[in-house]
Amino acid sequence: MLTELFGQDDAAILQRWMDNQLAGSGFRPDRISRAELQENATQFLSAFRRALSSGSTDIHGADWAAVRHVLDVLSASRAERGFSPSETATFIFSLKQPLFDRIRGLHEKDGVKLADTTWEINQILDKLGLYTAEVFQRSRDAIIARQQQEVLELSTPVVALWDGILALPLIGTLDSARTQIVMETLLQRIVDSGAAIAIIDITGVPTVDTLTAQHLLKTVAAARLMGADCIISGIRPQIAQTIVHLGVELGSVVTKATLADAFRVALQRTGLAVQKQLPHERKPPAERDRTSGGSEA
Amino acid sequence: MPVLISATHGIHTPEDVVAVRQAVRQRAVELGFNLVDQTKLVTAASELARNTLQYGGGGAVLIEGIGDGLRRGLRLTFEDKGPGIADIDEALRGGFSTAGGLGLGLSGARRLSNEFQIESRPGEGTRVTITRWR
Numbered sequence: 299m300l301t302e303l304f305g306q307d308d309a310a311i312l313q314r315w316m317d318n319q320l321a322g323s324g325f326r327p328d329r330i331s332r333a334e335l336q337e338n339a340t341q342f343l344s345a346f347r348r349a350l351s352s353g354s355t356d357i358h359g360a361d362w363a364a365v366r367h368v369l370d371v372l373s374a375s376r377a378e379r380g381f382s383p384s385e386t387a388t389f390i391f392s393l394k395q396p397l398f399d400r401i402r403g404l405h406e407k408d409g410v411k412l413a414d415t416t417w418e419i420n421q422i423l424d425k426l427g428l429y430t431a432e433v434f435q436r437s438r439d440a441i442i443a444r445q446q447q448e449v450l451e452l453s454t455p456v457v458a459l460w461d462g463i464l465a466l467p468l469i470g471t472l473d474s475a476r477t478q479i480v481m482e483t484l485l486q487r488i489v490d491s492g493a494a495i496a497i498i499d500i501t502g503v504p505t506v507d508t509l510t511a512q513h514l515l516k517t518v519a520a521a522r523l524m525g526a527d528c529i530i531s532g533i534r535p536q537i538a539q540t541i542v543h544l545g546v547e548l549g550s551v552v553t554k555a556t557l558a559d560a561f562r563v564a565l566q567r568t569g570l571a572v573q574k575q576l577p578h579e580r581k582p583p584a585e586r587d588r589t590s591g592g593s594e595a
Numbered sequence: 596m597p598v599l600i601s602a603t604h605g606i607h608t609p610e611d612v613v614a615v616r617q618a619v620r621q622r623a624v625e626l627g628f629n630l631v632d633q634t635k636l637v638t639a640a641s642e643l644a645r646n647t648l649q650y651g652g653g654g655a656v657l658i659e660g661i662g663d664g665l666r667r668g669l670r671l672t673f674e675d676k677g678p679g680i681a682d683i684d685e686a687l688r689g690g691f692s693t694a695g696g697l698g699l700g701l702s703g704a705r706r707l708s709n710e711f712q713i714e715s716r717p718g719e720g721t722r723v724t725i726t727r728w729r
Contacts, residue, residue, distance in 0.1 A: 471613050507641040508697045536634035544703035
């Protein structure tokens, strides 16, 4: 019954469908070109037609594999481009009107057949529409998971401030997953560089509660076992007051208000000092550039 | 005490704890709390939200801005249907933890707020209410 839908003047169905999509709110000229939409629609229609001719209406069956493949690619690419789920599902739902019109043309005289065929095609299109929404959601989830991973890695940089002095500027929430990566990265860098001092800067950590404090203390203890001393810097006044109220004991951990203060302590401990040069001692710029190391004394 | 604004947030994942912190901070800013009080409130909320998740098996928090003509405050009510606390006095003493934490969350939250109430029955759940006045 459904196979009769196609076979003559398929171009008209495609044309009507395209018109519906271009006119509807689901069309995003900023995200997808007309030519690409036309290609998607043509591919879908030819796969859809073959699937219908198999006689099967189970869209999760083998006969519909080609249709699902077209929708997989389409939904994933739309999720990447920032379409909304309804904009994506509209691709399928806007096909209803041209197909219903075609059915009406075929069974104009037979009310029962008209109703039956319409209901059948409606069910299939609804399932396909839901399928696109599901694939879309899965693609979104995959994108979010990937970005979370990227943020995890991006947000834990360990930088060398000087020979033997590392700094770890922490930004954002210190949950368990992130703290684990932070600790591992820091300990690995301590091994690689043989650093004696690591400065953990928490200027960018909005809330320091007991769990965050515990994570920090564990990181400091682990670094100490590796032979490196830690300084915690970036403790703002409101954080200091809160830590006192919480009753957290930082014990023997050295803490400083700013990263600059912590760096000064680190330099002292490693026997270095920053010295200001008098004007007559300054070398000409060209010469100064060649001698790297700056004002170390 | 008239309630000016109120909102409920579910606490079922570690991400929800972050969301609760952000919601409390936003409300505290709206009510005109200074930076130190904002930080205290947010930290107390973080401790209690994590307790709700970790010990209560998840629950919800009711965030209310309250006030009469004279003063304004933020009231947070954390509720779970978990196993409850067997010995509240011990849990409040500090340094006591059944899960390897520092054991300072509950006592810390009490010190960070102006008013603190806890009700808990073994097997029925726990409700903690804290209020901080501006």
